[in-house]
Amino acid sequence: MNIGKQLKEGLVTQNPVLVQLLGMCSTLAITTTISNGIGMGVSVTIILTLSNIFISLLRKFIPEQVRIACYIVVIAGFVTMVDLLLQAFFPDIAESLGVFIPLIVVNCIILARAESFASKSKPLPAAIDGICQGLGYTMVLLVMSAIRELLGAGTFNGARVFPAEYAANMLALPVGGFLTLGCLIALMQYIQRKVKGGK
Amino acid sequence: MSKPKETASAKQPAFSLDPQYILRITGVLLAICLVTALLLGIVNQITAPRIDAIQKAKKEAAMSLVLPADEYVLWEGNLPAHVTALYLANSGGEGIGWVAETATSGSQGTIEMMVGVGTDGKVTGVSVVKHSETPNIGTKVVADQSVLDRFTGMSHENGEITVNSGSNRFDAVSGATFSSRGVVEGVNAALAAVGQLS
Amino acid sequence: MNIFYAVLTLGILGGVFGLVLSLASKVFEVKTDPKLDLILDCLPGANCGGCGYPGCAGCAAAILAKEAPVNACPSCSGLQTSRIAAVMGVEVKAQERRVAFVRCNGGTRASRKFERYVGLTDCVAAMKVSGNGTLDCAYGCLGLGTCVQACKFDAIHINAHGVAQVDQDKCTHCMQCAKACPRHVIIDVPYASDIMVPCGNKDKGPSAKSLCTVSCIGCRLCEKNCPAGAITVTDNHASIDYTKCTSCGVCVEKCPRKLITDIHATGKVEPVA
Amino acid sequence: MEWTTLFDIALGAILINNFILAQFLGICPFMGVSKKMDTAVGMGFAVIFVMGLASALCYPVNLLLNNLGLKYMQTVAFILVIAALVQFVEMFLKKAIPTLYQALGVYLPLITTNCAVLGVVLLNVQNGYNFIESVVYGITGGAGFLLAIVLFASIRERLEFADPPKAFKGFPIALVTAGLMALCFMGFQGLKIPW
Numbered sequence: 001m002n003i004g005k006q007l008k009e010g011l012v013t014q015n016p017v018l019v020q021l022l023g024m025c026s027t028l029a030i031t032t033t034i035s036n037g038i039g040m041g042v043s044v045t046i047i048l049t050l051s052n053i054f055i056s057l058l059r060k061f062i063p064e065q066v067r068i069a070c071y072i073v074v075i076a077g078f079v080t081m082v083d084l085l086l087q088a089f090f091p092d093i094a095e096s097l098g099v100f101i102p103l104i105v106v107n108c109i110i111l112a113r114a115e116s117f118a119s120k121s122k123p124l125p126a127a128i129d130g131i132c133q134g135l136g137y138t139m140v141l142l143v144m145s146a147i148r149e150l151l152g153a154g155t156f157n158g159a160r161v162f163p164a165e166y167a168a169n170m171l172a173l174p175v176g177g178f179l180t181l182g183c184l185i186a187l188m189q190y191i192q193r194k195v196k197g198g199k
Numbered sequence: 200m201s202k203p204k205e206t207a208s209a210k211q212p213a214f215s216l217d218p219q220y221i222l223r224i225t226g227v228l229l230a231i232c233l234v235t236a237l238l239l240g241i242v243n244q245i246t247a248p249r250i251d252a253i254q255k256a257k258k259e260a261a262m263s264l265v266l267p268a269d270e271y272v273l274w275e276g277n278l279p280a281h282v283t284a285l286y287l288a289n290s291g292g293e294g295i296g297w298v299a300e301t302a303t304s305g306s307q308g309t310i311e312m313m314v315g316v317g318t319d320g321k322v323t324g325v326s327v328v329k330h331s332e333t334p335n336i337g338t339k340v341v342a343d344q345s346v347l348d349r350f351t352g353m354s355h356e357n358g359e360i361t362v363n364s365g366s367n368r369f370d371a372v373s374g375a376t377f378s379s380r381g382v383v384e385g386v387n388a389a390l391a392a393v394g395q396l397s
Numbered sequence: 398m399n400i401f402y403a404v405l406t407l408g409i410l411g412g413v414f415g416l417v418l419s420l421a422s423k424v425f426e427v428k429t430d431p432k433l434d435l436i437l438d439c440l441p442g443a444n445c446g447g448c449g450y451p452g453c454a455g456c457a458a459a460i461l462a463k464e465a466p467v468n469a470c471p472s473c474s475g476l477q478t479s480r481i482a483a484v485m486g487v488e489v490k491a492q493e494r495r496v497a498f499v500r501c502n503g504g505t506r507a508s509r510k511f512e513r514y515v516g517l518t519d520c521v522a523a524m525k526v527s528g529n530g531t532l533d534c535a536y537g538c539l540g541l542g543t544c545v546q547a548c549k550f551d552a553i554h555i556n557a558h559g560v561a562q563v564d565q566d567k568c569t570h571c572m573q574c575a576k577a578c579p580r581h582v583i584i585d586v587p588y589a590s591d592i593m594v595p596c597g598n599k600d601k602g603p604s605a606k607s608l609c610t611v612s613c614i615g616c617r618l619c620e621k622n623c624p625a626g627a628i629t630v631t632d633n634h635a636s637i638d639y640t641k642c643t644s645c646g647v648c649v650e651k652c653p654r655k656l657i658t659d660i661h662a663t664g665k666v667e668p669v670a
Numbered sequence: 671m672e673w674t675t676l677f678d679i680a681l682g683a684i685l686i687n688n689f690i691l692a693q694f695l696g697i698c699p700f701m702g703v704s705k706k707m708d709t710a711v712g713m714g715f716a717v718i719f720v721m722g723l724a725s726a727l728c729y730p731v732n733l734l735l736n737n738l739g740l741k742y743m744q745t746v747a748f749i750l751v752i753a754a755l756v757q758f759v760e761m762f763l764k765k766a767i768p769t770l771y772q773a774l775g776v777y778l779p780l781i782t783t784n785c786a787v788l789g790v791v792l793l794n795v796q797n798g799y800n801f802i803e804s805v806v807y808g809i810t811g812g813a814g815f816l817l818a819i820v821l822f823a824s825i826r827e828r829l830e831f832a833d834p835p836k837a838f839k840g841f842p843i844a845l846v847t848a849g850l851m852a853l854c855f856m857g858f859q860g861l862k863i864p865w
Binding site for chain 3: 225227228229231235237239243244
C-alpha cells in the first residue's frame with residue numbers, strides 16, 4: 001500500500017488510457033480544448049476516488065452474481081447527485097463541466113477500477129488508487145488536448161497562437177483524436193524502449 | 200446452513216434451489232437501489248427549485264437578447280416539429296412578437312436556439328442556447344453572433360429559407376454546412392410556428 | 398411525493414432484476430467438479446495446444462474424465478504432473494524431459510536467392526512468395542520468426558545470426574514451433590543431451606558446401622569415429638541417436654566443418670567455422 | 671410503422687452515424703477485443719443482443735419515468751437495466767460458450783459502461799422514437815458495431831505481420847488505422863436518402 005508505487009503505476013506503468021486502453025471514448029471526444037481536458041480530468045479524478053471508496057466499503061455485502069449491477073447503480077447514482085448539486089449550487093462550474101458529468105457514468109475507467117481494484121481492497125488504498133489513476137488520466141488528457149487545440153485550432157487555452165486558416169481542422173475532429181493518441185503511445189513506447197535499452 | 204462461498208468451485212456439490220440464496224442476492228440489489236433512489240430523491244428535492252430558477256433566468260436572458268420585452272407568456276397549443284416552446288412577448292400591455300425555442304440536429308448533436316419573430320413575421324434575432332458542435336468548425340456558425348445576425352429581417356414571404364441556393368437564401372459557412380443547415384432548420388421551424396398562429 | 402415515486406420505481410426495477418439474476422444464476426449454474434479446478438490450477442494455463450486438446454480447460458476435462466493420461470500436458474514440469482497425479486490418485490512414471498531444437502545455424506552464412514527480402518516478416522508468407530524460401534538451401538531456417546510468434550512461453554528467438562534458437566530452460570516441449578515452421582527445421586531432443594548437429598541439409602556434399610559455409614556435407618567422419626555408434630549419416634546429414642550417445646565429444650573434434658557442437662559447453666549454439 | 675423511416679434509421683445507425691466510427695461511442699471494447707477475429711465477432715453479437723434488448727426494455731421504463739416526472743432518474747434506471755442485462759449475458763455465455771466467455775474476459779462487463787449501449791438508449795429518448803423504431807435502432811446500432819469491429823479485427827490481424835517503425839508496433843499502429851477508418855466513414859455522412 002505504498003503511495004509511490006501506486007502513483008508510478010497510475011501515471012506510467014498502469015496508465016488507464018495508454019496501457020489499459022480504458023476511458024477512450026472521453027479521451028477522443030472531449031480533448032479538443034485544454035479547458036475541456038482539465039475539466040474532464042478533474043471531474044473524473046474526483047468521482048473515481050469517491051466511487052472507489054464507496055465500492056470498497058460495500059465490497060463485503062455485494063454477492064458475485066449481481067456485482068456489476070450494484071457497482072454501476074452506485075456509480076450512476078453518485079454521478080447524478082454530483083451533477084444535480086453542481087447545477088444547483090455552483091452554476092458557473094456546472095456551465096463548464098456540465099456536459100462532461102453525464103459522460104462520466106459511461107466512462108470505462110470507473111467500473112474497470114471498481115471491478116479490478118476497489119472491490120478487492122480496503123477503502124484507503126482504493127482511494128489512493130482512484131487519485132493516482134485519475135492523475136494518470138488527467139495527464140494524458142492534458143497532453144492530448146494541448147496538442148489537438150494547438151494544431152487543430154491554432155489557439156492555446158483560448159489565446160490565439162497562429163491564424164485559424166493554417167490550423168488543421170481535422171485534428172479537432174475525433175479522427176484526429178485517434179491519430180494523436182496513437183502517436184502519443186508510440187512516443188511513450190519509444191521512450192520506454194530507449195530507457196530500457198539505455199540501462 | 201453453511202454459507203455458500205461465492206466462487207463456483209467451492210459450492211457444495213448438490214445445490215437445491217435454496218430460497219436463502221435467492222433472497223440474499225435480490226435483497227442486496229434491492230437495498231442498494233432503494234438507498235440510491237432515496238438519496239437521489241432527496242438531492243433532487245433540494246436542488247430542483249434552484250435549478251429551475253437558474254434555467255428560467257438563463258432562458259429569460261436569451262429571450263431578451265433576441266426580442267427585448269417586459270414579459271414572456273408561454274403559449275399553450277400544439278407546436279410544429281422542432282419547436283419545443285413558444286412564448287408571446289408583450290411589453291407595455293400589447294404583444295410585440297413571439298419567441299420560439301427550437302431544437303434541431305447539427306453535425307455532432309442537437310442545437311437549442313431562441314428565435315424572435317416580430318408581429319410583421321420578420322426575424323428579430325437568433326441566439327443559440329446550447330450546442331455540442333465541434334470547436335473551430337461548427338462553432339464558426341453557432342458561436343459567431345455576426346453569422347446569426349444575418350438572419351435578422353428574413354421571413355417566409357417568399358418561401359422557406361434555403362442554404363446556398365433559392366430565392367430566400369442563406370449562405371452557409373464553408374466547411375460547416377451541417378451546422379448551418381441545423382440553424383436554418385431552426386429558424387424555418389420558428390417562422391412556420393408563428394405563421395401558423397397569425 | 399416525488400421521492401416516494403422515485404424510490405418506488407427504482408425499488409421495483411432493482412427487485413425484479415435481482416430476482417431475475419439470482420434465478421438465472423441458478424439456471425445457468427455451471428456444475429463443476431471441484432477436482433477440475435484443482436487440475437486446472439496445476440496446468441500452465443497458456444492454452445498452447447501441445448496436449449492436442451482445446452486449451453488447458455479442455456485438457457483438464459480430459460484428464461478428469463480419464464480420457465487423457467495424467468502427464469498429457471507436455472508443457473508441465475515434473476512437479477506439476479506429480480501434483481495432478483496426486484489429485485487423480487494415480488501413480489505417474491518418471492518421464493525424461495525433452496525440449497525443442499532448431500536443426501540449422503546457417504542464417505547470415507547461408508547464401509540467399511536475392512539481395513534483400515522485403516515482404517511480410519513471416520516464414521510461411523516468405524515460403525509462398527519466393528518459391529520455397531529465400532535461402533538457396535531448401536532445408537535451412539529463414540529466420541523470419543513464425544516460430545517466435547507460435548511459442549506461448551517466449552522460449553524461442555532469432556539469434557544474432559538470423560536463425561531461430563531455443564532457450565532450453567524455458568522450453569516446455571509443447572512443439573507448437575515445430576508445427577508452425579514451414580521448413581520443419583525444429584526437432585525434439587532430450588534436455589540433458591549435449592551434442593547437437595545443427596544442420597538438416599539433405600543435398601549431396603559438393604552442393605551442400607556451396608549453399609552454406611556451416612552445412613553438413615555427409616562426409617561420415619563422425620560416424621566412423623564415434624565409439625558408441627550413436628551418430629549416423631542419413632540423407633546426407635549426420636543425426637544422433639540419443640539413447641546411445643554418451644556425450645564423449647569425439648565427433649565434435651573430428652567434424653571437418655566444425656558443425657557438431659556441444660551446446661552445454663559453450664552455452665549457446667555457436668558456429669565454430 | 672412505415673418501412674421508409676425504419677430503413678432510414680437502420681441505414682443511419684450502420685453507415686451514416688455508425689456508433690464507433692462516426693459518433694465515437696464504445697471505443698474501449700472496440701480497441702480491447704479486436705485483436706482476434708473470433709473474439710471480435712463474439713463481442714459484436716453480444717453487443718447486438720444487449721443493445722437490442724436494452725432498447726426494448728428501456729422504452730417502457732422511460733414511459734414510466736416520464737409519467738411520474740422522474741426525468742433525473744433516467745440515467746440511473748437505464749444503466750441498471752443494461753447492467754442486469756449484461757450480467758445475464760455473462761452467466762449465459764459462461765454456461766453455453768465457455769471459450770468465448772474466457773476470451774472476452776474483462777471486456778464483457780465493460781459492455782455495461784459501453785458508451786454505445788447507453789448512448790443508443792439515450793438517443794432513443796432524445797429522438798422520441800416509438801417502441802419499434804427504438805428496437806430497430808438498437809439492433810442496427812449493434813450491427814454497425816459488429817461491422818466496424820469485424821473490419822477492424824481483420825485489419826489488425828494483418829498488422830501483426832507488417833513491420834511498422836518499432837515504436838509504432840502493437841497498439842499505436844492499430845489506433846492510427848482506426849483513425850483512417852474513421853476518416854473513410856466520414857464519407858458516408860453526405861449520404862442522404864432521396865425520399
